[in-house]
Amino acid sequence: MEFFALIQSIVLxxxxxxxxxxxxxSTGHLIIAGDLLAYTGEQAKTFEICIQLGAILAVCWLYRQRLLRVVAGLTREAGARQFALNLVIGVLPSAVFGLLLHTMIKEHLFNPVVVALAMIVGGxxxxxxxxxxxxxxxxEVEQMRASDALKVGFAQVFSLIPGTSRSGATIIGGMLFGLSRKxxxxxxxxxxxPTMFLATGYDVYKSWHALAQQDLPFFAVGFVTAFLSALVAIKGLIRYVAHHDFTIFAWYRVVFGALALFYFLR
Known part of the structure; x- marks a missing residue:
């Protein structure tokens, strides 16, 4: 792998x-970063989806004991079954709309201007x-009902628009529907x-023709880098929300979006 390609993979x-x-x-930042690093096109979109899996595995690792307790309790604990049901219900809206709009979104919305506007609106x-x-x-998450999960699931649908933020849509949506910030x-x-496992699997299946064996090192470096940096980000966010609100992220979104809009429309 060439040195510049290595830098691209690590940065992304x-x-x-x-x-x-x-x-x-994350998608908005990846689209803008990819444009600045001259890494765009069909393969770039697939790469962005694949390295998201690395970040999702960081959640699985950090919450592995809690997830294992849920799996072990599915046959005997009502709380574990409700938790699993909430995840299934929560992922359904974005899965349905994602399947219906996947092609249109990738072809028409994956561009820096859309991202910048969505960043500002989201802020x-x-x-x-x-x-x-x-x-x-x-x-606490364990107190959620199926109806609460469905509401958050519909909030997550907005994250199909690049630049909106999946975590932003679900967190802010959850707060609007009565969940505590934590x-x-x-x-x-x-x-x-489940959301990103489904999205990654579907996107790789649809874009398999765009991948080649020589691309594997590039994808692997980005995957591992995303996993390690996500570990840091998740721990930091959990500590942050214990004592702060999300206003700082709103300011960041508006300023970043405005600068990106100026840069790409100049």
Missing amino acids: GLVEGLTEFLPIS LVIFLVERRERKPRIA AATEFSFFLAI
Whole structure:
């Protein structure tokens, strides 16, 4: 693998891992970073999806004991079955709309201008939500009902628009529907697991023709980099939400989106 290709893979892996679980849009950052690094096209889109799997595996690793307890309790614990059911229900809306709109989104919305606009709009939404006075009715993920999971699932559909942020849509959506900031953040992590496994598998299946054996090292470096950097980002976000709101991410989105819009429209 050439040196510049190695740098591309590492940078994009870092961007993915550090932004996947923050409400600032990993896909949006990857599209813009890929444009700046001159890595665009069909293969680039598939690479971006694949390295997201590395970030999702970081969630699986950090929450492995909790996930294993759920799996072990499926046959005997109502709480474990409800948790698993909530994940299935939560992923259904984006799975359905993703299948229906997959081609259109990849062909028409994967561009820096759409990302910049979505970043700004998403930032303004966070501002509005954080300004509202609210008293969460759900403090922990385990208290969620199927109806709560479905509402968050429909909020996640908005993340199909590049630049919106999957984590941002689910966290802010969860808060709007009565989840505490901690519960909304954790459910966003868990919901990412089936969502991104399905998205990655489907995208690789559809784009298999664009891959070649010589691409494997490039994909592997990005994958591992995304995994390691996501570990850092997840731990940092959990500590952050214990004492802060998401206003700083709203400011970041608006400023970053405005700068990106100026750069790509100049």
